[in-house]
Each structure stands twice: as C-alpha cells, then as structure tokens.
Amino acid sequence: MTEVxxxxxxxxxxxxxxxxxxxxxxxxxxxxxxxxxxVACALxxxxxxxxxxxxxxxxxxxxxxxxAIAAYGVDTSAVRRDPARPTGIYFRTANDxxxxxxxxxxxxxxxxxxxxxxxxxxxxxxxxxxxLHLSGITAALSPDCLALLETLTAPRPGRPLVSFDVxxxxxxxxxxxxxxxxxDLARGADLVFVGEDEAAEAWDVHGADAIRAxxxxxxTLVVKRGPAGATLFTGGTSVTVPAxxxxxxxxxxxxxxxxxGVLSATLRGLEPAERLRHGHLAAAAVLTVEADxxxxxxxxxxxxxxxxxxxxxxxLRLAPGWTDTADPQDTxxxxxx
Numbered sequence: 656m657t658e659v660x661x662x663x664x665x666x667x668x669x670x671x672x673x674x675x676x677x678x679x680x681x682x683x684x685x686x687x688x689x690x691x692x693x694v695a696c697a698l699x700x701x702x703x704x705x706x707x708x709x710x711x712x713x714x715x716x717x718x719x720x721x722x723a724i725a726a727y728g729v730d731t732s733a734v735r736r737d738p739a740r741p742t743g744i745y746f747r748t749a750n751d752x753x754x755x756x757x758x759x760x761x762x763x764x765x766x767x768x769x770x771x772x773x774x775x776x777x778x779x780x781x782x783x784x785x786x787l788h789l790s791g792i793t794a795a796l797s798p799d800c801l802a803l804l805e806t807l808t809a810p811r812p813g814r815p816l817v818s819f820d821v822x823x824x825x826x827x828x829x830x831x832x833x834x835x836x837x838x839d840l841a842r843g844a845d846l847v848f849v850g851e852d853e854a855a856e857a858w859d860v861h862g863a864d865a866i867r868a869x870x871x872x873x874x875t876l877v878v879k880r881g882p883a884g885a886t887l888f889t890g891g892t893s894v895t896v897p898a899x900x901x902x903x904x905x906x907x908x909x910x911x912x913x914x915x916g917v918l919s920a921t922l923r924g925l926e927p928a929e930r931l932r933h934g935h936l937a938a939a940a941v942l943t944v945e946a947d948x949x950x951x952x953x954x955x956x957x958x959x960x961x962x963x964x965x966x967x968x969x970x971l972r973l974a975p976g977w978t979d980t981a982d983p984q985d986t987x988x989x990x991x992x
Contacts (some may be wrong), residue, residue, distance in 0.1 A: 896935065
C-alpha cells in the first residue's frame with residue numbers, strides 16, 4: 656500500500672549560475688521545484704512508499720519533471736500529460752528570499768497543473784494511502800483546483816489522513832477570498848502545517864495559541880515559528896521544539912522538507928517532540944544545499960540526533976555536507992567546537 660500520496664504542481668526551476676539580478680545572470684542550471692513534489696521526493700528518499708499525482712505538459716519539461724521525481728523513488732504512474740497546456744517553469748535569483756534583492760519569475764499561468772480537477776484525476780488513487788498531502792498553493796492555481804481541494808478535504812467514507820500545508824502565496828490568488836479559502840481547507844484537514852507569519856498575514860491571527868484557537872478542528876496542528884522553532888498541538892496538549900542552528904546556503908524548500916520530516920516521523924508512530932525534531936533535521940538538510948529538494952539525513956543518524964537531550968540539541972550547529980558523513984552528529988560537534 657502507498658503510504659503517502661502528494662498532489663500538486665511541480666515546475667522546472669532555473670537556478671542562477673551566480674548571485675545578482677535576473678537581468679544580469681548569464682546562465683541558469685535546471686532543477687525541479689514544487690511544494691508537494693518536494694515532500695514526495697524527501698519522503699521517498701527516507702524510505703517511504705510515495706505517489707505523486709499531478710498534470711504536466713506533453714513537452715520536454717514535463718518529461719524532465721516526471722523522470723527527476725521518479726529518480727527519488729516516487730511513483731509517478733498517476734501523473735497525467737496534457738497536450739494542450741505547458742509545464743510550468745520559474746526562474747529565481749540566488750539571493751535569500753528574505754532580502755529585497757530576491758526575485759522570482761513564474762511562468763505557470765495556464766499550466767497543465769492549473770487544469771487539475773475532480774474530472775481529470777484518478778480520485779480513487781487518492782484514497783488508497785495512509786496520508787494524502789495537499790497544500791494551499793494548489794488551491795490558488797485555479798477555481799477548478801480550489802474545488803478539487805474542497806472535495807478532498809471534505810468528510811467522506813474511507814478518507815485517509817489529510818495533511819495540509821497552508822503555504823499562503825498572496826500573489827497567486829486572483830481575489831481577496833484566498834485567506835478564507837485556506838482557513839476552510841485547513842479546518843477540513845487532520846494534520847495542518849502553518850507558519851506564524853502566514854497566519855498573521857492571511858488571518859490577522861498572532862501567536863501559536865491564537866492559531867490553535869482559530870483552528871480547533873485538525874487533530875494535529877504544527878505551527879512553524881521561525882528561529883523560535885515549532886509547536887505541535889494534538890490531543891489537548893502541545894510541545895515546542897527549538898530550531899537548529901544551521902549555516903544556510905539557500906532557504907528554498909526548507910518548509911517542504913520540514914513537513915516531510917514530520918510526516919515521516921508520524922508514519923513511524925514517534926512522539927510529538929520527536930516528530931518536530933525530525934522535521935527540523937530534514938529542513939536543515941535542504942537549508943545546506945542549493946536545490947529545493949535533497950535526500951534527508953540517514954534514518955539511524957537522524958534518530959540518534961532526535962534522541963539527544965535538550966542541551967545537546969541546543970548545542971548542534973549544522974553546516975553544508977553534514978548529511979554526507981557516517982554520523983552527522985560528529986560533524987555537528989566538530990562545527991560547534
């Protein structure tokens with residue numbers, strides 16, 4: 656049985672050969688990017704049985720996406736090809752997203768994925784799993800995509816656990832109804848990921864406890880709090896785990912990796928604090944590479960690091976290459992020292 660089905664758009668991503676304005680960058684390297692496919696790749700690389708469901712164009716970029724995602728071990732058999740619409744692409748600068756110099760140029764309007772609907776996707780496949788992972792980005796692509804997510808988050812017999820990452824992207828929404836739509840979708844999910852900054856911008860809700868009060872319906876709510884770490888609410892209790900110190904190479908994709916780490920630990924039945932620690936470790940892996948997605952740390956090593964006491968966890972500092980060693984904890988100690 657498939658453990659996780661991830662549904663959403665993936666795009667061919669062009670990463671610059673050097674820092675600078677898009678107008679000044681002479682060449683780009685091709686890679687892949689997409690919130691749900693990033694989660695799928697990370698989970699498959701961690702040893703889980705994962706399927707990615709989407710639509711891509713009947714073009715070379717669509718070929719590349721399917722082949723690249725499948726190379727991580729993801730089942731792409733449910734991906735549909737659209738002969739009339741192109742595969743989405745985007746370009747980004749090498750600068751940190753948080754800086755004013757960061758630029759992203761999307762070419763996704765009218766993409767094959769924006770035409771996803773309940774009529775052209777294999778809905779039976781979406782229930783044949785333990786977890787169905789969705790994000791608010793898909794809901795913003797088109798009215799059909801929003802209707803599809805409303806269908807998938809509605810109560811129905813045999814529904815798997817629905818994981819929903821809010822992923823608020825104001826520029827993608829066509830009108831001011833986006834924040835309300837995201838809130839309704841989150842209320843229909845079983846496991847929700849949302850950043851404190853997203854909740855403040857979209858819903859004018861501030862702080863983890865206030866977000867939980869606004870979202871009492873999900874069994875599990877994970878609030879991402881930036882440098883302060885993350886808080887997980889479940890079963891009337893909450894636990895907070897501080898973020899790791901990381902020598903960041905690029906921040907793109909870290910939120911998706913964090914979700915994958917939490918989902919992996921959830922599938923394994925780990926305790927709430929361990930789920931958050933595995934999320935932080937998976938995010939740290941992506942933060943220390945240029946790409947939007949990468950293989951997570953080895954499970955045995957990640958388990959040892961997740962089991963550290965509070966003082967040892969706080970002392971960790973992870974640098975590029977930390978996942979390549981036999982025991983990343985030794986590398987982290989060396990960096991900290």
